[in-house]
Amino acid sequence: MKARNVFITGASSGIGKATAYKFAEYGDNLILCARRKENLNEIAQDIKNKWRSHVHIYELDVTNYEDVSSVVKDLEDKDIKIDILVNNAxxxxxxxxxQDSSIEDIEKMINTNLKGLIYVTRKVIEQMAGENSGHIINMGSTAGIYAYEKAAVYCASKAAVKTLSDGIRIDIIDKDIKITTIQPGIVQTDFSEVRFHGDSERAEGVYKGIEALQPEDIADVVLYVANQPKRVQITDVTIMANQQGTGFNIYRK
Ligand SMILES: NC(=O)c1ccc[n+]([C@@H]2O[C@H](COP(=O)([O-])OP(=O)(O)OC[C@H]3O[C@@H](n4cnc5c(N)ncnc54)[C@H](OP(=O)(O)O)[C@@H]3O)[C@@H](O)[C@H]2O)c1
Structure with missing residues (x-):
């Protein structure tokens, strides 16, 4: 089977990084983006040492539309067609x-989770539509299904990812392009450390007493969704930890 070109945003850690390794192991080529280029360099080198994947890396802040456009243009100039887009950042x-949340936090979440995802998708889908093929896999969250306290804007941004995916699927119905929303529950990554602005002790508390999902568990599902026959479009997948009932309803031992 021909190797596909898989474009992953937020590939410098957590779920995005694990997804890069899964596709590389499967035999696909990678385009990895994130703000932390040094992490991407290390990941690319490690992957190239292990498998035969071609790996391109881009330092990219998805909240900057000009930068998103120039990455996609650079790929076009190199004649690299994106087969799969994983909007994970x-x-x-x-x-x-x-009522207590800061405008900086609110804007960061909306700009990254929603506007950034829209910027990348809007640029990449032009090329996919021209080719009449492609698969866009968007990282939602159980937070987009079940709102939880003190997370109204995060939950709203992830609910928007799901609704946006559903809307795009309708608009692109006449093309061979698939749209999937992945909705993970609690996954042990740097997510909580980022949420708590670097307070690692508080972040560790989030995963105490529960066997949280690992980034590889989500990456497995992303690869599964991407490996279906042409006729099969998996629209949504929700994956929770065993001791998780809703996004924030967790049984701790
Ligand atoms: N962990 C969970 O429990 C959980 C549950 C449901 C959904 N999710 C979703 O899963 C996705 C991945 O999160 P994770 O858990 O793997 O956390 P993570 O380890 O903190 O990874 C987040 C990734 O997003 C990238 N990113 C953040 N802002 C960015 C920006 N402006 N431009 C480009 N890249 C950016 C980060 O890279 P740089 O910092 O290098 O830019 C990093 O690679 C997120 O969309 C998150 O909302 C996570």
């Missing part, structure tokens, strides 16, 4: 009641 910033 995202974050929660702060855990506060809405």
């Amino acid at each position: 995202g974050l929660a910033s702060g855990l506060d009641k809405f």
